[in-house]
Amino acid sequence: MAILIIAEHDNSTLKSATLNTVTAACQMGDELHLLVAGEGCAAVAEAAASVAGVSKVLLADNAAYGRQLAENLSLLIAELGKDYSHVVAPATTTGKNVMPRVAALLDVGQISDIIAVEAADTFQRPIYAGNAIATVQSLDSIKVITVRGTAFDAAASTGSSASVDSVSPAHDAGTSAFVSEEMAKSDRPELTAASVVVSGGRGLGNGENFALLESLADKLGGAVGASRAAVDAGFVPNDMQVGQTGKIVAPDIYFAVGISGAIQHLAGMKDSKVIVAINKDEEAPIFQVADYSLVADLFEAVPELESKL
């Protein structure tokens, strides 16, 4: 049986998290179908059709799916999913929101946030903030899975020319409605896909000081992240939080600036290739995982670093 992958998109572009999910799905089986559900999202379906490894794109273009409301989308995915061996989505906030509903509608469990595929029914996933890795086998006939993007390489976005089939069912549960959104606007790369991430913590002291990190990030073509403490204090918005309960990143270089290194923060960045920590406290736990530790006042070290690069 084929595998149904749920595409992550904003009705105009296919998000890169989808490509990592395709790679994970490839390890579960051969025939991959990609569902693009949204409103006015034909361009996304076209992009999806060229993703390497995908043999068919299902396009559900309907107002009920425009905002990815979980109530509506889960009805659609569960209906289509009945005929698949696996239903797989990226572990983004959209995937996390919708997929457990799909699992419950299909009366199966969900395996969340997998980091490795051992067999078509056996997966690894981090538990306890990544302090342990569980190997779990699914006993269900349909496996509902969310995938941690940083654990799988991105599939090539070209190479295939899959058919695009429109699917008709329009499910509108009629119980939820979109009101408004406040989306962060940034020209920097997406945090979870950036090759350089510069993150700041409580040590930054206030939101204005994040400008120091922004100019460093811009020089390196990177993204800016933050600890929970920095978000809670209102220095920066929630979408910048890296950690167990925020975003998971694994860039080539991660700069932890004025961040102590709590286990919940490490859970979100310890798979980075190279970790640089700048902290004035030489006992800070972040130094235990950093490749390069600089004990210094960030207000001196960061501008110096930026100017010398």
Next chain:
Amino acid sequence: MKVLVAVKRVIDYNVKVRVKPDNSDVDLANVKMALNPFCEIAVEEAVRLKESGAASEVVVVSIGPKACQEQIRTALALGADRGIQIETEELPESLNVAKLLAKVVEEEQPGLVILGKQSIDADNNQTGQMLGALLNRPQGTFASEVKIDGDSVNVTREVDGGLQTLNLKLPAIVTTDLRLNEPRYAKLPDIMKAKRKPLDVKTPADLGVELKNHTRLLKVSAPAERQAGIRVASVDELIDKLKNEAKVL
């Protein structure tokens, strides 16, 4: 309106868990346990709804062995009115938890059910959504603001790109994110009072739910440890190392 809050007993968030040498599970012997932080936020939100007059009663439910009564008492000390324990030998899988909660919802008929967005042990982030599907109710997951508005609720959600606000028809399900509120500390008199609040014990059989296994845990292993690297004495040395040793610049 009645509010139902699901609370889970988990390892204290300050404890770094260890894997058992035989790789069968993590070692929780003599480890400090606590109310899951997201559940604490859920209780706080329910109590605030009651304090503001939007809710009339706050009922907490926990599923697990007898020890989880401790977390129910904690929730009662924070201001919940009564507790329900559903006695099971182990902590059941999320879909089973959701099925048990769905039965409690049928009995109690709450206008709002509040859960944590994830438990910090299994890190699943699924129970609330599953409950929503089983009950065919709308959900506001990862909530950073909850505003009751007549027969609906506006929930602001923390999503990857920022914040999103949805309007949900009541009855509805909410799961909490970190910025929803800052839970209060229980005062000693409240802790004493909580001991006398009603706490019912039920079994899955009482609720007519048969627990089913959907997964099998094959192994629990320790993650690859990162080795601490080196101290650099200056920014110049850092740049040199990044360029010439790590070759990432």
